[in-house]
Amino acid sequence: MFVTDMKVNLLGTTLDNPIIPASGTFGFGYEFASWYDINILGSISCKGTTLEARYGNPLPRIAECPAGLINAIGLQNPGVEKVISEELVKLKEVYKKPVIANVGGHSTDEYVKTVSAFNDVDNVFAVELNISCPNVKGGGMAFGTDYKTASELVKKIKEKATKPIIVKLSPNVTDVTEIALAVQDAGADAVSLINTLVGMRFNLRTGKPIISVGKGGYSGPGVYPVALRMVYEVSKALNIPVIGMGGISKSEDVIEMMTAGATAVMVGSANLINPFACKEIIDRLPYVMEKYRINKLEDIIGRAH
Amino acid sequence: MIKEKVRIVSNNRLSDGVYELVLDGASKVDCGQFIELTIPGFYLNRPFSVADYENGKLTVLYKILGEGTLAMTGLKEGTYLDMINGLGNGFLVDRAEKPLLVGGGIGIAPLYYLAKELVKRGKTPTIVLGYRTKNEVFYLKEFEKLGVTMVATDDGTLGLKGNVLTVIKASEIDFDYYYACGPMVMLNALKEYSTKGEISLEARMGCGFGACMGCSIMTTSGTKRVCKEGPVFDAGEVI
Ligand SMILES: Cc1cc2nc3c(=O)[nH]c(=O)nc-3n(C[C@H](O)[C@H](O)[C@H](O)COP(=O)(O)OP(=O)(O)OC[C@H]3O[C@@H](n4cnc5c(N)ncnc54)[C@H](O)[C@@H]3O)c2cc1C
Numbered sequence: 001m002f003v004t005d006m007k008v009n010l011l012g013t014t015l016d017n018p019i020i021p022a023s024g025t026f027g028f029g030y031e032f033a034s035w036y037d038i039n040i041l042g043s044i045s046c047k048g049t050t051l052e053a054r055y056g057n058p059l060p061r062i063a064e065c066p067a068g069l070i071n072a073i074g075l076q077n078p079g080v081e082k083v084i085s086e087e088l089v090k091l092k093e094v095y096k097k098p099v100i101a102n103v104g105g106h107s108t109d110e111y112v113k114t115v116s117a118f119n120d121v122d123n124v125f126a127v128e129l130n131i132s133c134p135n136v137k138g139g140g141m142a143f144g145t146d147y148k149t150a151s152e153l154v155k156k157i158k159e160k161a162t163k164p165i166i167v168k169l170s171p172n173v174t175d176v177t178e179i180a181l182a183v184q185d186a187g188a189d190a191v192s193l194i195n196t197l198v199g200m201r202f203n204l205r206t207g208k209p210i211i212s213v214g215k216g217g218y219s220g221p222g223v224y225p226v227a228l229r230m231v232y233e234v235s236k237a238l239n240i241p242v243i244g245m246g247g248i249s250k251s252e253d254v255i256e257m258m259t260a261g262a263t264a265v266m267v268g269s270a271n272l273i274n275p276f277a278c279k280e281i282i283d284r285l286p287y288v289m290e291k292y293r294i295n296k297l298e299d300i301i302g303r304a305h
Numbered sequence: 306m307i308k309e310k311v312r313i314v315s316n317n318r319l320s321d322g323v324y325e326l327v328l329d330g331a332s333k334v335d336c337g338q339f340i341e342l343t344i345p346g347f348y349l350n351r352p353f354s355v356a357d358y359e360n361g362k363l364t365v366l367y368k369i370l371g372e373g374t375l376a377m378t379g380l381k382e383g384t385y386l387d388m389i390n391g392l393g394n395g396f397l398v399d400r401a402e403k404p405l406l407v408g409g410g411i412g413i414a415p416l417y418y419l420a421k422e423l424v425k426r427g428k429t430p431t432i433v434l435g436y437r438t439k440n441e442v443f444y445l446k447e448f449e450k451l452g453v454t455m456v457a458t459d460d461g462t463l464g465l466k467g468n469v470l471t472v473i474k475a476s477e478i479d480f481d482y483y484y485a486c487g488p489m490v491m492l493n494a495l496k497e498y499s500t501k502g503e504i505s506l507e508a509r510m511g512c513g514f515g516a517c518m519g520c521s522i523m524t525t526s527g528t529k530r531v532c533k534e535g536p537v538f539d540a541g542e543v544i
């Protein structure tokens with residue numbers, strides 16, 4: 001019998017497998033628990049959280065693309081206090097493993113406060129810092145597209161935060177490794193990439209953008225090769241773990257993303273077109289590992305380097 | 306919510322731009338809930354109301370709007386489709402004693418299943434349907450079997466010239482609660498006339514099952530997702 005081991009170590013936490021639903025595409029997880037046993041997931045990256053509650057952008061927030069979608073949700077969330085006292089409590093009832101909190105913001109002060117709010121939350125094992133959201137004005141991505149601002153923000157956060165920090169990187173830059181190196185130097189414990197690519201679609205009847213706020217973030221299978229290239233480049237340059245995402249939709253993609261250098265992967269848009277996407281990827285992964293004669297998934301991390 | 310494979314029993318044109326798709330092998334679904342179909346070649350699933358359900362056979366009435374619904378017209382009998390069934394919350398069928406059903410355009414679709422469920426419960430609905438023009442009219446005969454049915458067309462080619470509200474005001478209908486689905490302008494006009502009822506809304510959706518926040522609207526009790534807390538909302542609660 002062919003023996004397969006899907007376990008990976010991420011920031012000192014052992015994940016049963018490297019599959020993590022990506023932030024913003026899985027809510028706070030508990031609603032998926034009525035459809036399948038979500039405890040099979042490696043971990044969960046929760047919906048982007050800000051200091052105060054946010055309604056988000058007006059509708060339409062979604063536009064379809066040939067191989068994916070554009071979204072401009074605008075970080076709708078009930079605010080960090082409610083996320084900790086209500087959403088994460090509900091999640092803990094149905095999901096027994098540690099999760100990743102995901103934090104967005106407008107200012108350094110807001111980021112620091114929101115991230116540190118998770119310091120004592122026991123089922124959170126790391127905080128993912130979204131400095132790459134293209135959908136909130138005057139914040140989010142502005143922090144992630146300039147290496148100096150990104151680096152200063154991470155330093156400030158590291159002074160107050162007790163959980164490991166995963167910095168989520170934007171693909172909307174000329175040189176992603178420059179920013180990755182800067183946040184590594186500033187003390188980031190890991191990076192995750194890619195967030196969405198800024199895109200647009202237009203309504204042919206009205207001649208206006210489909211998305212209410214004009215631009216949005218493009219994700220799905222269309223961004224997959226771009227994501228692979230960026231994960232490859234960044235993981236080659238860094239010595240902290242890289243979480244790979246962007247367009248992953250099947251078990252083979254997980255193996256390819258890890259080959260490029262990812263320690264774990266996040267699955268986003270695929271959850272939206274098939275609520276069972278993560279389950280199907282995990283269920284089939286051992287068979288695909290066998291096909292490619294991979295016994296231990298950890299052994300293939302960055303084997304392309 | 307359940308993901309299933311359904312077989313196309315028939316896919317026929319009913320009127321100008323409007324088609325009827327009958328699918329077999331569907332699980333039971335409440336009236337007012339919706340389904341999503343995966344259209345081969347398109348990334349996002351398309352949401353549709355359930356126009357009828359009986360013994361595993363589920364009927365969708367669809368209007369050609371863009372490329373996806375156009376491609377649907379070419380789907381052949383016997384083909385299997387991926388479907389997500391049982392989405393959202395349906396109509397509160399037991400709320401009305403003297404129900405009024407108000408539908409505009411393709412928004413008429415979910416009211417047919419509702420009308421049948423009301424009749425089953427011994428309540429005879431009054432039905433007001435709005436179409437653009439006579440050539441667009443569909444399912445009129447089917448509705449007429451279930452209750453008194455009145456029609457308005459934008460151009461006056463059938464029934465009263467005007468919209469559903471022209472009919473409602475002109476005929477002083479005796480009702481205690483309404484159920485409505487149609488374009489937002491129609492629903493807003495109806496809400497102004499009365500909030501004693503419920504309305505079924507549309508939104509561009511990312512997922513259709515509550516995961517993406519792509520469809521959130523503001524209500525008197527905070528934000529709600531059209532796909533999860535809706536698509537049917539209390540008329541007074543939508544802002
Ligand atoms: C709960 C619900 C029930 C619906 N019931 C019906 C029904 O019974 N019959 C029917 O004909 N139509 C119904 N619609 C509208 C139907 O989903 C759209 O007409 C259809 O998705 C258009 O697809 P398309 O590819 O032709 O248009 P395109 O414009 O090419 O589609 C591009 C994208 O926009 C989305 N989109 C475009 N217009 C709409 C719209 N008005 N509402 C939602 N999404 C849209 C599509 O789903 C797709 O993701 C319903 C919508 C919702 C939300």
Ligand SMILES: Cc1cc2nc3c(=O)[nH]c(=O)nc-3n(C[C@H](O)[C@H](O)[C@H](O)COP(=O)(O)O)c2cc1C
Nearest residue numbers: 022023024048071130195219220246247268269517
């Ligand atoms: C609807 C939607 C909402 C998202 N919300 C967030 C968010 O709140 N925080 C965040 O860091 N990323 C968010 N993202 C980005 C995803 O986590 C992911 O980085 C991106 O979609 C690429 O992966 P994919 O191609 O697998 O979807 C969102 C993506 C989508 C499609």
Ligand code: FES
Nearest residue numbers: 512513517518532
């Ligand atoms: S469409 Fe995704 S939450 Fe409603």
